């Protein structure tokens with residue numbers, strides 16, 4: 001694991017940043033400018049004073065057929081997408097739980113790398129916590145680093161949910177399973193070669 005130590009923090013930071021961007025994209029909505037009409041005492045086209053002119057008559061100055069109607073466009077802005085924001089806030093405890101599960105999986109995942117090299121499970125566990133995990137650290141970035149294939153697959157799942165395809169639930173489960181398998185592969189396959 002030491003060879004990937006340099007740049008690991010940056011990778012974890014990047015993944016965390018990507019996730020934040022995903023969620024921000026999903027809970028915000030760009031509102032285009034809205035236009036509505038309002039009554040105006042002066043001609044909307046040429047500003048001619050329409051005092052005394054009955055509704056429905058064209059402007060005597062410029063001939064505008066609807067001089068009393070002024071179309072106002074209110075500016076575009078970025079707003080919260082209410083229903084989605086609520087949904088994602090509700091999902092927040094789920095993400096926290098997922099993170100807890102991931103941090104609990106750190107130790108056995110790293111221990112796997114020693115185990116496939118022929119060490120006993122107890123020795124592997126001791127080595128994992130004493131050497132590898134002590135270097136990586138028990139932080140958010142450490143969790144993201146150790147299980148980064150899973151994190152990447154969860155990011156893909158965020159996009160799938162965002163697309164709101166009909167099979168999003170099935171695809172999300174498949175992505176999660178692939179992430180778990182990729183984590184196991186990450187911590188075993190490179191080390192089998194050493195044994």
Ligand SMILES: [Zn+2]
Pocket residue numbers: 043044045046047048059060061062063064067
């Ligand atoms: Zn006019």
